[in-house]
Amino acid sequence: MSFQPVLPLSGYTGWRFLQRTLDSQQEAFSNSGPVKTAAEYFRENISKAATAEDLVADRRLLGVALGAFGLDEDIDAKAFIKKVLAEGTLEKDALASKLSDKRYARLAEAFGYGNAGPRVWMEGFADEIIDKYQAKQFQVAVGEQNESLRLALNVTAGLEEIGAAEKTDNAAWFGMMGNGPLRAVFEGALGFPKSFGKIDLDQQLDQFRSRAQSTFGTSDMAEIAGDPQLQEKLVRLYLIRSEASAMTSLSGANAALTLLSNLR
Template sequence: MTFQPIVPAGGYAGWLFLERTLEQQQESFDESFPVKRATDYFRENISDVQTAEQLVNDREMLSVALGAFGLSDDLGNKYFIQKILEEGTIDDGALANKLSDSRYAEFSRAFGFGDFSIPLTATSVVSDSIIDRYQRQSFEAAVGEQDNQLRLVLNVDKAIDDVTSSASSTDAQWFSLLGNAPLREVVQTALGLPSEIASVDIDQQLETFKDRAESIFGTDDVNEFNSDELQEKMIRLFLIRSSVSAGAGISSGSIALTLLGNQ
């Protein structure tokens, strides 16, 4: 039986509880039977995988591989995933680089089938890294079954790390952030930007996000989003603004005071 995360409340109060108990809850989740069975199988077999075709034809391993990047919905799309892996990320024309969702490029890069003559699957670093990501993503998914807003904020730290490590220039990092759907939702909401902004020209989106980040966060440098203080502010604003949008029963006076205190 899988350990069910304890989430006694939603919104910012729920986040504070989850943040305080996260390490203990994650450990219990990782040791639950279904999770441990999946990760043990992956650890024992991934070093034997030499091609993308081998990986996609092993449903148990592919489930962990995709789950590590929040791409579990693609488990049945074997041809698509094999193409993502085989083309790699070095060539600008590779499929993973053409997709708006940057998680596919991160997924392909992690295994190296299309980027290196020898894939990265033979290294213990890949095994440990993928398993760590899978455990975290699976826990987040379990939290999301109770409160999807809390699932999104649990993903923030790792997603920002992925974005900042995938590119060096500020604009390239912003484009990567805008292509990471879960992280984009958090940042967009925290900045008070409407969902309709996704329909405008991508360069205009970039400038709008950067200007708003400078105003709200005091910087448009994505590297600075790695700081605990800025992430906490981002998460707080996201959860408060989400509660306002959902009409979650928070008094208007309390909302106004909290938002003013975070401008």
């Protein structure tokens, strides 16, 4: 049985508790049965996956590979994942290059099959993927109890990935907009409604940058990504507003039940 994260509180108070206990909780989670077994199997067998076809043919290896990038749900989409891996990211018409979800590009780059060649034999490769896998799976476990805290846990890594992949500020903002979990945090923290994603992309960019400037004192994504205090403010606003929204919804539901009871 896997170690279940201890989350006695929700909202920003819960986040502060999780931050204080994060190292010990992650270590306990990584050493729990299924996670530890998956990591050991990957470390011992990944060097056998010389091709993309080899990797997708081994469900246990593929589970760790996909889990490291938050793509667990694609475990049965073998033909799709094989194409992503085999084509790499060097060509503009490669599948991973065309997908708006950049997790696939990061997966393809990490394994290298369609780029400079497989990285599975490189020193430290297995540990690199296992570290990502354990961190992502811990986030999943947190999300099973509290989705808002899972999204908050993704912020630092998500911003680092965008910073490493995008060369211009506009590209970085679009990268955030294409990253579902990270976008949810930005939207919530900056007070955008759920319908916000339906407007024109360029208008979304303008609105994101405008509110970031007024909220954080900067609209430079690199500055936000590189400042721990700004990241903490981003998370704090997101969690406070998420909890307030949840309480409002709950109050509305309770009011509706009261009205229905009175009608009986």
